[in-house]
Amino acid sequence: MPAFVRFQTAIPIRLTYNPPPSLNHNHSNTTTSSPIRSFHQSPPANMRIPYVPNPPPASTPEADKAVYERVAARRAPRPLQPLDLALLHSPPVADGWNSFLGAVRTRSSLPADLRELAICRVAVVNTAWYEWMHHAPLAREAGVAESAMENFVKRTEPLVGSNPSQDGLLSDKQWAVLRYTDEMTRNVRVADETFDLLKSLFSEREVVEITATVACYNCVSRFLVALDVGEKNGVGPDDSAH
Template structure:
């Protein structure tokens, strides 16, 4: 970690900071504060906004949990964010994705499926379209018309906004994790399943 984690017993300066900390702890539930939280809490108000935004992305979209977690895990792979992968790959499996198929998220690209990896047998056409979109958003930022049109064939406007917000949010998360070397694994090999 490039900055020290705040202590487990997070020091708060006033009632406002105490309320912010309580909201973050409540969202984390029995998991307690993650190393990510303990890095963010150096700036309590940034941590509060992060908690609200990511809480909405995680729990208030109409996306199926498998799709959300596929997108989050793909961003983790592309950005070499091991901490993010380790946290979300189990959630993807818990949502119903086969654990022995996690390797599919390590494909070079989702624009043209590879039968060698059985990508097109493990993922639906709608999931492949969303993953191709995630790839372009993450690697190029600008998304080609062909990739966007493919996405529109499978998702309505609300879903497209939520897919875009999920990919964007987890690019933010992974970049924060990797830049500050949260959990001391930044920039290594691609996350393993």
């Protein structure tokens, strides 16, 4: 167990933070000289384990402090998120997670709309509303129409068949990604018909990156829901931002 864990209370706490501008237009732009920014404590919440202290205690080993700094650098200019402060119970896991997520989010060749559609569909299928809260605004910013989000991305039943959208609401590529994401998340195994549709529209590199994105955010969503990171279990897509 990392040294810094000994300093935290055994009672879970709710951690409020400044979300990105797209999620809260009234948030503060106050910054500090350190890339690690503190959360403010409020009454007890439902996170299943306490978040780690932020900033880390002075007794924290230098190697673990370096992990904090790397995670904070990827998050900047935003503060560390509740997900980070859960993962940092295990600095080696947090470090590897940070590297993997950084590659999937910022270093693949996928356009933002396809990446965020995949992430949002994973969130819906797995009822990971903390994940939805962060990524639905990014999908909209990337050009996904609100009607597409409502009628297709948030649909609870499986996505099957050919592109059902009217008037080009979803492109064939967007539909193929949604359908592949849905089937991969629900069933793990993907039918040949679904895979062949994806392969007909994307390069082999893109197929790998789409698959990695879906797999990555299935991992993220399961971690979030199991521990109730961000205290969003039991809500829904329309309530998760509140």
